[in-house]
Amino acid sequence: MNSSTTIASILLAAILTNNMVLSKFLGICPFLGVSKKTGTAFSMSVAVTLVMVVSTAVTYPIYTYILYPEYTYLETIVFILVIAAIVQLIEIVLKKYIKPIYNALGIYLPLITTNCAVLGITMLNITNELSFVQSLFNALGAGLGFMLAMLLFSGVREKMETADIPEFLKGLPITLVAAAIVSLSFLGFAGIGG
Amino acid sequence: MKNKYLGYFTNGLIKENPVLRLVLGTCPTLAITTAAINGIGMGLSATMVLVCSNLAISLLRNIIPDKVRIPAYITIIAGFVSVVQMLVKAFLPSVDSALGIYLPLIVVNCIILARAEMFASKNSVLPSVLDGLGMGIGFTAVLTLMGMIREFLGAGSLFGITVTANHISPMIIFLLPPGGFFVFGMLVAASNAIAKKNGKKAVEHLGCESCPSRAACEKITENKEESSNEQ
Secondary structure, eight states: OOHHHHHHHHHHIIIIITOTTTTTOOSHHHHHHSOSSHHHHHHHHHHHHHHHHHHHHHHHHIIIIIITTTTGGGHHHHHHHHHHHHHHHHHHHHHHHOHHHHHHHGGGHHHHTTOHHHHHHHHHHHHTTOOHHHHHHHHHHHHHHHHHHHHHHHHHHHHHTTSOOOGGGTTHHHHHHHHHHHHHHHHTTTTTTO | OHHHHHHHHHHTTTTTOTTTTSOOOHHHHHHSTTSHHHHHHHHHHHHHHHHHHHHHHHHTTTTSOGGGHHHHHHHHHHHHHHHHHHHHHHHOHHHHHHHGGGTGGGGGOHHHHHHIIIIITTSOHHHHHHHHHHHHHHHHHHHHHHHHHHHHHHHSEETTEESSTTTSOOOGGGTSHHHHHHHHHHHHHHHHHHHHHTTOOOOOSSSOTTOTTHHHHHHHHHHHHHHHHHO
16 A cells, blocks of 8 residues: 555545544534534634644654653643643734734634643554654544534534424433434444545 | 531532533543443543542642643643553553543543632632542443443443343444434433422533633634624
8 A cells, every 4th residue: 555545544534434523522522512603613623623733743753752662651741731832822823923814713722722632633643653644644634524523513503403302302412412413424434444 | 517528529429410410521421431331440530630630739729820720730630640541551451441542631621620720729628629529429420320321222231241132132323422422412311301300400501611611612602693693
């Protein structure tokens, strides 16, 4: 298998079969909390994708060249601090230099520090022993998969606002049941991209 | 006096159960409850982190400057998570492999940060520890219950002991992701029904009231309302 097909399969796997939200249950809070409108769902997932790729680009070399092999037990604490710092940095840089993007994404950034999807993807890259380039594409795929799940689910929720829902399921329970059905549809992708 | 301390402890068990009433820590609740024993492992690990971090944060509550409190809390929590992670790896390798990446992810479990922000940073040491213990046990109880339901329906066994698997073929869907969402939805519906019967409000949203990133999230919601008004 040459490298381009591997990268394609990593992307496909990260977007569809190993979808961050629907099969790994990472990033459930934004998935359920910020998915009421398609517009906000889209901006949130763009911000998440950006942070995921940048954090992977920074944490991977830190792990490979500094922590490995002696200090691997510091992985958790180093990664979370690095991600927190990166989110702050991205916020400052965007605010100073790319104002339009800051205006669109800035309010989402503080939410992302404690988003388990970001810490999760940086750790999964290490656990799955991917190379640096593979890790970057895995992070990109995970972000795109998050976006796909958010967009699909926000569409479902916009429909649900006008639906006639049984009294006992109103509110959070029906949201979770709807998520179950969306997640069911992703089971159909099992096997793609290996 | 004694009752007051008991109250701190029992608060997290039912009245403010972190999973069903505050709706925090949804990710691990959905992810690892494919077997009852995983629920216990995850719950107890989180309890230990919760008690230790509440203790440390409550001791340091007058020293940590307000502006950098969230990074400070995260660092403290991450330290304890690393300790628990190493202990589990050393003494319970089977639990470690079952929980996998979700064990280090306790760092970003919002129950822990939420209790640090809502409780430990405002209360003295003993109440904070009791609150952490109560919340942790409430978390463990719900995880174990959900693990039992999913294991029973999805694998026909309980705590690894075969119950109905030989007679009725198990519904594997309950072990897969959709089953997790569905069972959790039903549990929240059931807990809402019980809460309503006792004259309490049903849980309609995610745990926004006790979420540490509530302020940031509310900004988004406000913006959303403004933009919908424009349309």
